Amino acid sequence: MLNLGLVGFGYWGPNLARSFSQLDEVNLKYICDIEEKNLEKIKRSFPQVNATKDFSELLNDVSLKAIVIATSAVTHFQLAKKSLEASKHVFVEKPIALHSKEALELIHLAEKKKLLLMVGHLLIYHPAIEWIKEYIKKGEIGEVLYLYSQRLNLGRLRKDENVIWSLAPHDISVALFLLEEEPLEVIARGGSYLRYGVEDVAFLTLTFPGKKIANIHVSWLDPHKIRKLTIVGTKKMVVFDDMESSEKVRIYDKGVEPVSTFKPYSEALTLRFGDITIPSLKMKEPLTLECLHFINCIKEGKKPRSDGLQGLKVLKVLEAAQRSMNQGGQPVKMKETKI
Numbered sequence: 626m627l628n629l630g631l632v633g634f635g636y637w638g639p640n641l642a643r644s645f646s647q648l649d650e651v652n653l654k655y656i657c658d659i660e661e662k663n664l665e666k667i668k669r670s671f672p673q674v675n676a677t678k679d680f681s682e683l684l685n686d687v688s689l690k691a692i693v694i695a696t697s698a699v700t701h702f703q704l705a706k707k708s709l710e711a712s713k714h715v716f717v718e719k720p721i722a723l724h725s726k727e728a729l730e731l732i733h734l735a736e737k738k739k740l741l742l743m744v745g746h747l748l749i750y751h752p753a754i755e756w757i758k759e760y761i762k763k764g765e766i767g768e769v770l771y772l773y774s775q776r777l778n779l780g781r782l783r784k785d786e787n788v789i790w791s792l793a794p795h796d797i798s799v800a801l802f803l804l805e806e807e808p809l810e811v812i813a814r815g816g817s818y819l820r821y822g823v824e825d826v827a828f829l830t831l832t833f834p835g836k837k838i839a840n841i842h843v844s845w846l847d848p849h850k851i852r853k854l855t856i857v858g859t860k861k862m863v864v865f866d867d868m869e870s871s872e873k874v875r876i877y878d879k880g881v882e883p884v885s886t887f888k889p890y891s892e893a894l895t896l897r898f899g900d901i902t903i904p905s906l907k908m909k910e911p912l913t914l915e916c917l918h919f920i921n922c923i924k925e926g927k928k929p930r931s932d933g934l935q936g937l938k939v940l941k942v943l944e945a946a947q948r949s950m951n952q953g954g955q956p957v958k959m960k961e962t963k964i
């Protein structure tokens with residue numbers, strides 16, 4: 626049994642508490658939150674767990690092997706740093722930190738202390754995303770030309786971070802995971818309509834090597850609830866719709882192909898409208914898979930899929946997007962991440 630502590634029991638923390646507490650190999654020993662009302666909730670929902678306001682209780686318990694951080698982003702760096710310094714493995718929710726140099730410090734600290742540092746990029750543990758990744762790797766969709774994702778809803782407004790920092794880490798992590806590359810350039814534009822200076826809607830364009838484009842539209846001020854990713858390849862097109870309860874992935878055998886004989890340009894391409902197929906996926910809750918991955922990596926001494934380096938790569942895109950948005954949508958060049 627691995628003793629684990631969780632800090633942050635607001636909106637997301639209870640989901641992590643539930644998932645970790647359901648794993649056979651985990652003993653959820655502490656849940657920490659600074660708010661009195663959340664302490665009461667912890668005691669009601671997890672009566673067997675130590676509920677505390679004092680984070681140092683977790684740090685000082687030598688039997689505690691790992692700490693899960695689900696507090697607001699502004700606290701991630703300090704809490705993760707203290708946890709690593711106290712020799713605990715760390716799972717920190719996205720984004721890993723607010724500044725690249727903080728993320729780098731965490732990566733180096735974890736390396737030095739031979740501890741695991743994992744970032745909560747939930748979607749890359751989604752069975753549908755894993756399936757699409759394999760499908761791309763097998764060459765089934767041909768070369769990826771571009772992709773776009775939409776994460777839209779009305780509500781869960783935040784005042785301490787804008788919609789890019791709140792929602793786009795999911796889509797950025799998926800784009801980086803599927804394309805296995807970092808963007809060369811980031812452009813972002815956004816609008817704040819509800820609170821001065823906090824963008825409610827944003828459009829990001831990431832340009833990757835080979836002119837691949839990833840477009841990301843995030844909003845908490847939208848009439849639709851959409852969580853959708855479309856990938857267009859030279860052979861096929863794939864749509865992942867996370868709002869669908871079962872048929873989450875559709876493969877469109879559609880494309881444009883050159884005809885073999887020489888013809889004038891307008892006649893030299895033919896459109897192909899083939900079948901639409903729906904693969905059968907073994908669905909499991911992504912959050913359970915993510916939590917299990919963290920525990921298995923600790924047990925087996927493996928590097929997590931969303932390790933500190935992945936967290937840093939996503940953070941660099943967030944920083945570039947913020948800079949671009951601040952400059953009215955000016956392109957921001959990116960350098961390859963080296964640690």
Ligand SMILES: NC(=O)c1ccc[n+]([C@@H]2O[C@H](COP(=O)([O-])OP(=O)(O)OC[C@H]3O[C@@H](n4cnc5c(N)ncnc54)[C@H](O)[C@@H]3O)[C@@H](O)[C@H]2O)c1
Pocket residue numbers: 632633634635636637638657658659660663680694695696697698700718719720745747791
């Ligand atoms: N993976 C996902 O799909 C997903 C979804 C939502 C949120 N999140 C992430 O989870 C994290 C928390 O988001 P949320 O929506 O639950 O925020 P929230 O504000 O609802 O909850 C944060 C909680 O942390 C507590 N807290 C803050 N500082 C603390 C400290 N120093 N010590 C102890 N407790 C402290 C607060 O009292 C609060 O209860 C964020 O990083 C967010 O990005 C992830």
